[in-house]
Amino acid sequence: MAPHDHADHAHAPHDSSAARHLPGHIAAALARAGSGTDSAGQPWEGRDLGGEGNPLHNFDDDNGLADPGYEAAIADLAAGTGSEEAVHRALGTARVFIPVVASLAEDQIGEHGFVEDKEADMALVTITAPDGRTALPAFTSVARLQAWHPEARPVAVYAARAALSAVSDGAQLMVVDPGAEVTFVLRRPAVWALAQQREWIPSYKDESHLPLLRSLAAGEPAVVGITAAPGRGVASRAADGRVLPGGGPGPELRLEVTFRPGTAAADAQACAARIQAALGADRAFAEAVDSIELALASAPA
Structure with missing residues (x-):
């Protein structure tokens, strides 16, 4: 990261x-x-x-x-x-x-x-x-x-x-x-x-989003699965060069979309766009996530 x-x-x-x-x-x-x-x-x-x-x-x-x-x-x-x-x-x-x-x-x-x-x-x-x-x-x-x-x-x-x-x-x-x-x-x-003086769970640790990700993956025949992890911008760097695993301005959430072997690049891009649009339309997800980065990967043959 x-x-x-x-x-x-x-x-x-x-x-x-x-x-x-x-x-x-x-x-x-x-x-x-x-x-x-x-x-x-x-x-x-x-x-x-x-x-x-x-x-x-x-x-x-x-x-x-x-x-x-x-x-x-x-x-x-x-x-x-x-x-x-x-x-x-x-x-x-x-x-x-x-x-x-x-x-x-x-x-x-x-x-x-x-x-x-x-x-x-x-x-x-x-x-x-x-x-x-x-x-x-x-x-x-x-x-x-x-x-x-x-x-x-x-x-x-x-x-x-x-x-x-x-x-x-x-x-x-x-x-x-x-x-x-x-x-x-x-x-x-x-x-x-x-x-609001309430507890906060970082989106990359919030398991309440998993059903939505599973649903989106299931709705795309070319997708094997979607996994969540901390984004590249979660970590921060102290003045002395130390890297801290938090405190960065974002991107906050990294979503890796894994496609079935042989999926064409154009089809993968179109699928990723649909997934991103669906995530943005989900109010709970949009409020809980500051910024995301999508990574596209292919499952081993």
């Missing part, structure tokens, strides 16, 4: 503030930051803002370091004893930092002829994956965020809330710690599962 190095997009942030706005929960938190009153105009002074019931202050004592559970899951993955779903599970309870940057919303010409800021907004930073899709970066520590984008401001949120923001903002991927020693990409189904 050839690893896909996603370091190229890890260093290419772009500010998408022109087309998008911050999700409401982040905008509200930023608007109240540093203010002497809350959104209703009531003063903070003399009020107890602690306690588990106050969601805006879940991170009062945050030290800005990476979540130990996530670090352990990544270490296990690097050692070959962990899995992508274990990393996803660790993110389910982890706090991350989302980078936001100041963006000029309105300017004016001052009395000396210079452009002056009249209004400024805070905008999410996004990055572009190698296949052109939009991805939301999330950082496990303040230090990693600042090393990647010194001008960005860290906003602490639970990883599930960050995934929800990614989904609502049209980002299909979430990239954890871009530019760091280990960068882990959550592909679209994993992002959706995290946003």
Whole structure:
């Protein structure tokens, strides 16, 4: 399995503030930051803002370091004893930092002829994956965020809330710690599962798809069988060259279609096209699989 190095997009942030706005929960938190009153105009002074019931202050004592559970899951993955779903599970309870940057919303010409800021907004930073899709970066520590984008401001949120923001903002991927020693990409189904706070099974391990694959194989006389395996883009590469069996941006699922001996190449191609169309039309399969690669093989004579 050839690893896909996603370091190229890890260093290419772009500010998408022109087309998008911050999700409401982040905008509200930023608007109240540093203010002497809350959104209703009531003063903070003399009020107890602690306690588990106050969601805006879940991170009062945050030290800005990476979540130990996530670090352990990544270490296990690097050692070959962990899995992508274990990393996803660790993110389910982890706090991350989302980078936001100041963006000029309105300017004016001052009395000396210079452009002056009249209004400024805070905008999410996004990055572009190698296949052109939009991805939301999330950082496990303040230090990693600042090393990647010194001008960005860290906003602490639970990883599930960050995934929800990614989904609502049209980002299909979430990239954890871009530019760091280990960068882990959550592909679209994993992002959706995290946003919904439910377990995620990588498509190459999901046995619920087997009946569909068997049915498609049975419907094609020239096909002996269809097998599933991790795609070439599941693996990732750490900064030091180590290959990790997970965390890559895709292709996620490799399907090998084995044909009967003597099947003509044109017939095999037409059959593969029909199979691919059927997979795309199956809603459950399309939602559970981020991207696939088809490999055509011939059974031994």
